[in-house]
Amino acid sequence: xxxxxxxxxxxxxxxxxxxxxxxxxxxxxxxxxxxxxxxxxxxxxxxxxxxxxxxxxxxxxxxxxxxxxxxxxxxxxxxxxxxxxxxxxxxxxxxxxxxxxxxxxxxxxxxxxxxxxxxxxxxxxxxxxxxxxxxxxxxxxxxxxxxxxxxxxxxxxxxxxxxxxxxxxxxxxxxxxxxxxxxxxxxxxxxxxxxxxxxxxxxxxxxxxxxxxxxxxxxxxxxxxxxxxxxxxxxxxxxxxxxxxxxxxxxxxxxxxxxxxxxxxxxxxxxxxxxxxxxxxxxxxxxxxxxxxxxxxxxxxxxxxxxxxxxxxxxxxxxxxxxxxxxxxxxxxxxxxxxxxxxxxxxxxxxxxxxxxxxxxxxxxxxxxxxxxxxxxxxxxxxx
DNA sequence: GACCGACTCATTTTGAGCGG
DNA sequence: CCGCTCAAAATGAGTCGGTC
Numbered sequence: 004x005x006x007x008x009x010x011x012x013x014x015x016x017x018x019x020x021x022x023x024x025x026x027x028x029x030x031x032x033x034x035x036x037x038x039x040x041x042x043x044x045x046x047x048x049x050x051x052x053x054x055x056x057x058x059x060x061x062x063x064x065x066x067x068x069x070x071x072x073x074x075x076x077x078x079x080x081x082x083x084x085x086x087x088x089x090x091x092x093x094x095x096x097x098x099x100x101x102x103x104x105x106x107x108x109x110x111x112x113x114x115x116x117x118x119x120x121x122x123x124x125x126x127x128x129x130x131x132x133x134x135x136x137x138x139x140x141x142x143x144x145x146x147x148x149x150x151x152x153x154x155x156x157x158x159x160x161x162x163x164x165x166x167x168x169x170x171x172x173x174x175x176x177x178x179x180x181x182x183x184x185x186x187x188x189x190x191x192x193x194x195x196x197x198x199x200x201x202x203x204x205x206x207x208x209x210x211x212x213x214x215x216x217x218x219x220x221x222x223x224x225x226x227x228x229x230x231x232x233x234x235x236x237x238x239x240x241x242x243x244x245x246x247x248x249x250x251x252x253x254x255x256x257x258x259x260x261x262x263x264x265x266x267x268x269x270x271x272x273x274x275x276x277x278x279x280x281x282x283x284x285x286x287x288x289x290x291x292x293x294x295x296x297x298x299x300x301x302x303x304x305x306x307x308x309x310x311x312x313x314x315x316x317x318x319x320x321x322x323x324x325x326x327x328x329x330x331x332x333x334x335x336x337x338x339x340x341x342x343x344x345x346x347x348x349x350x351x352x353x354x355x356x357x358x359x360x361x362x363x364x365x366x367x368x369x370x371x372x373x374x375x376x377x378x379x380x381x382x383x384x385x386x387x
Numbered sequence: 388g389a390c391c392g393a394c395t396c397a398t399t400t401t402g403a404g405c406g407g
Numbered sequence: 408c409c410g411c412t413c414a415a416a417a418t419g420a421g422t423c424g425g426t427c
Binding site: 146221222223246278326332 | 398
């Protein structure tokens with residue numbers, strides 16, 4: 004039907020026509036889209052040849068993913084093109100997914116009518132109680148939400164669904180919610196300031212900073228260490244952690260910072276293992292699974308550490324050999340065409356050495372070593 | 388038999404709760 | 408107090424079964 008093979012073999016730069024995206028809507032607009040979907044469905048009643056129509060969704064598999072490589076900038080991101088996959092009531096296999104989409108839309112319309120917001124977790128419990136046969140696990144709910152997002156072409160947040168966020172921020176940043184007191188992220192203790200899952204609220208925040216860098220940290224423990232040491236007083240910076248793979252809210256927040264202060268470089272501090280690089284890439288390029296929402300939040304993160312050169316800084320015994328799972332992630336990263344060349348080289352180095360290391364290994368040189376390490380790397384422009 | 392989609396399972400991070 | 412399990416947010420690979 005579509006010449007995806009041809010498309011793939013000759014990479015093109017994106018244009019707006021190819022890019023599928025999710026709109027940010029008001030509750031009323033989102034409701035209207037659901038109603039349009041229902042009306043389309045009900046057209047079978049007046050049809051002379053009644054048949055239940057399929058739901059056209061944007062394909063979220065890797066086949067339909069495209070990589071944008073900026074011509075003028077060095078930014079890249081992943082986005083989805085217009086290939087369709089369908090949820091049909093006619094095929095036995097897909098019937099449940101078809102019903103799930105409608106059940107979820109019903110739930111969403113109720114939420115939107117009341118102008119409320121729920122977390123994915125709440126939605127799961129509600130749906131589990133209403134129709135356990137269709138939503139046995141949280142995963143079913145999450146997938147169906149993404150289905151509805153691609154069907155209605157609106158963001159998850161527009162549907163009234165929040166993600167409970169795990170992200171934290173600290174450092175030289177002043178946040179002000181409308182009609183609220185200003186929050187100073189340098190003064191909120193070692194735990195930092197929790198990034199809200201309410202994207203609407205994040206969008207309304209007024210941001211002020213005198214920082215010169217943004218540092219994204221993979222692990223909470225490292226984040227705490229740096230905040231406790233008041234690193235942002237020595238290095239004027241904003242510290243952000245997502246505690247592992249970043250959720251949407253944290254990515255959105257980072258994206259807002261990078262758009263508000265485009266001159267600030269963003270540095271990533273991750274473990275020296277394939278999963279660390281994967282986390283960095285999720286910040287940098289977005290992910291396919293999040294489909295239409297992912298590209299919106301990509302930002303140009305530079306890889307500060309740990310990298311191959313840093314292995315000599317840590318004791319030999321803190322190196323651990325790569326497990327099969329690590330090699331699997333490495334292979335997957337390698338096969339991605341988006342991975343830039345110097346990242347590829349680092350990854351090759353990691354696989355050939357067969358060993359990985361955690362950021363905590365730098366503590367062996369003293370607890371304040373991590374700070375010196377970061378300063379040294381930044382002033383030497385030692386990042387890629 | 389090939390291919391595609393749905394589902395299951397594995398892995399990362401952290402924190403909470405429970406029992407020995 | 409330590410380890411275990413579960414929960415929550417992610418991502419990806421493998422398998423099974425139906426359709427062409």
